[in-house]
Amino acid sequence: MRRVIRGAAWLSIAIVLLVTIVPIGFRPTTGLSPNIERFCAMASVGALFAAAYPRKLWLIVLALSLAAALFEPLQFIAAGRHPSLRDVELKSLGAAIGAAVGYVIAFAAGAINSRWSPAP
Template structure:
């Protein structure tokens, strides 16, 4: 489970990066409000990486928040995109909730905890 969570987490980060820095015309649209998309994407990212690296949850949270900040800043380089503090804050909230959900999952299901991490 830990290895799969790691792979999926890094794949999610790659997908978020492409969707965030690509021109607006290439951004996938789910039909959900964009704040929910942002929140959900970063919650999933933090959840999977924190689940994959259970002994490093704080570092994962810092990494996810730093990625959110960097991606918002990179949007300023693309003419059709815009980085906003409000968008960053939604992503930070998603990161926090995802990391907290990982911690809760580890407490509820101890097999998901840091026992077997390499």
């Protein structure tokens, strides 16, 4: 099960990268505001990574925030896209909150024990 969650986490960040750099016409939408979509997408990614790597919570938050900051300028190569610092902030906040939720879920599921992480 751990392999599946880890695979889903890595696939989710790859999808976020892809959706970030495609032209605006190819960007999937839900009908919600783009800000809510950004936040929820990164919250999902954060939750998956925290569930996959529960002992690395702070590293996950840092890495996903850096990923958001690195992905955003890539929008300059896509037609109709407009990167912004506000988008990075929303994505980083989503990643942090999602990671916290994922950690709590992993803890409640008993994933934070000797089976999932090395002994202290």
